[in-house]
Amino acid sequence: MKKLSAWLKENKITEVECVITDFTGIARGKIMPCNKFIDEKGIRLPESILIQSVTGDYVDDDVYDVLIDPAEIDMILKPDENAVFMVPFALEPTAMIIHDCYDKQGNPISMSPRNVLKKVLSLYEAKGWKPVIAPELEFYLTKRNADPDFPLEPPIGRSGRQESGRQSYSIDAANEYDPMFEDVYDWCEQQNLDIDTLIHEEGTAQMEINFRHGDALSLADQVFVFKRTVREAALKHNMTATFMAKPIGDEPGSSMHVHQSILDSKTGINIFSNEDGTQTESFLHFIGGQQKYIAACMPLFAPNVNSYRRFLPGTSAPVNVAWGIDNRTVSLRVPDSTPAARRVENRLAGADANPYLAFAATLLCGYLGMLERVAPGKPVQGSGYEESSAESLPLNLEAALECMENSDELKEILSPIFVQAYVEVKRAEYQNFKRVISSWERKYLQMTV
Known part of the structure; x- marks a missing residue:
């Protein structure tokens, strides 16, 4: 003290x-x-x-x-x-x-979400491994709405107009909310939140903030603090910010993509890459574990009734356990990167997920895969949206909870x-x-x- x-x-x-x-x-x-x-x-x-x-x-x-x-x-x-x-x-x-x-x-206390993440990280520590993650968090800005029976609307920007239509990666559309984001950046700096890039996402007044890669526990703390910070900044500027997975019916959902790599604790070398730059067996087993155990962890990635609206047909959210290289249509994307930065991006989690539990879940899936040497399926070439998910992912909260409840592995470890x-x-x-x-x-x- x-x-x-x-x-x-x-x-x-x-x-x-x-x-x-x-x-x-x-x-x-x-x-x-x-x-x-x-x-x-x-x-x-x-x-x-x-x-x-x-x-x-x-x-x-x-x-x-x-x-x-x-x-x-x-x-x-x-x-x-x-x-x-x-x-x-x-x-x-x-x-x-x-x-x-x-x-x-x-x-x-075993029910504490932060303790759950610390327990999973201790499993890695015992193996001499150090997880490194980088979350990407999406959210919507909306007009203030005192009546929950009314649909949410985009807020009024600097121009005095509401945003209309989708504005993916638009600089001008993001700049409509500059006064609010100036406060967000100032407040994040005062709190030492390691945020990186601001992006206007696909939805109307939908934004994304990327965090720099780092320690999983520290970043879970930062995401938790960041959500509160953004909500307060929005209120100051007569708006609201929501991290609901699907706040607006005809707009894309909001996700929390989690990039993951594992370092050797002693050398600091990424265990997903060999010396010659090729992928290691550990890398493939990590993916295999995610494919095998994600269904049991689904309530930790999609914790609310609203979470599953993000997975409806025709949405841009991947609803599968497929993997592929530089492929945004699968749940487990491997970005096209240098061998030192080889990583797996879990694109399944919603922005509404508790960061401690979502990070714990995705790292646990990968850990079990490496422990059990689980071989992954073949990487998907082209669109993965047609990949069947009916047998692999529960697509409503009831089914997901039953799947989690029946997982002996989760009970034993968590x-x-x-x-x-x-x-x-x-x-x-x-x-x-x-x-x-x-x-x-x-x-x-x-x-x-």
Whole structure:
């Protein structure tokens, strides 16, 4: 705590946000004066907040009693000195500090998303491997909308007009929102978020931010902080930013592509490439593992009912477990790169995925592939959109949860309690969703059936 206390005093911090994430990726925790935080001998939170659904509800009582101690005991939160961020949009000097969750005996809480990622990274560390990732995150800017029954619309840009039509890679279209993005870049710099490229994506007022490659845990923290930062910047400029996978019916969905390579921890050399520049067996096995286990991890890549709207026929999202070189129509793309930068891009995850869980899932699939020496299928030449996915990928939340629930490998590595908790929370959310009557049902069934 000495290093952290010195940083807080040096930056004249008066308030501290002590934060963890739940399954959805919502920031939960406590806000306290800086002096109290420094003097505190351990911040505590009820373990039950980890299994709170996106609607604020909990699982049924019979399941709740299995997942949570009947005494409703507290977790012990410990700050990570490498996960400290300024909050540039706060009214007074404020720091957000990401914490890890432990029980009273000092054991990591298995339901914590950050602990899940740390557990997967420890498997790599034991093998002498170091994952390197680079996420690409898409999102939409929209007009403020106080009524969820109304569809979202593009915001008003600098020109005073709404964007119309698709503007892939348009510089002028992206510049319509320059005042907001100036704040985004300034705030990201203040928070040491390692963002790289801004792109106008295919959808109307759809943007993409690329992060520089680096450590998986650090980048999961950064994506988590970035989402909050963009939402705050949009609000400041009378807009909203949404990371829903499919926020607008006739527009493309938003993804979170994850580039992955693995280094030898001692030499720093990419284990996906031989000395002569050819691909290694480890590279092929990594792909094979992703093909074999992605279906079981699908709820971690596509966690919400809305996530699966991104995979409807005719969308630009690849709905398969195929791989190919420099091929954007497959879920597992191998960019055309130098041997030192050889990597696998998982294009399946949605922007709505919890970054800790999505990174853990994709790295776990690759790890199991290398461990089991799983041979991949043949790389796809040409369009992969015709690749059959019916037998390999669950394409709705119900089927995906059942697939995850039946995975012995996930239970063994990530723990049975995490798998059960995650599945039950997502089922509770799905039951809530099914209680809502949609406008489609009223439009087509009210006067006809």
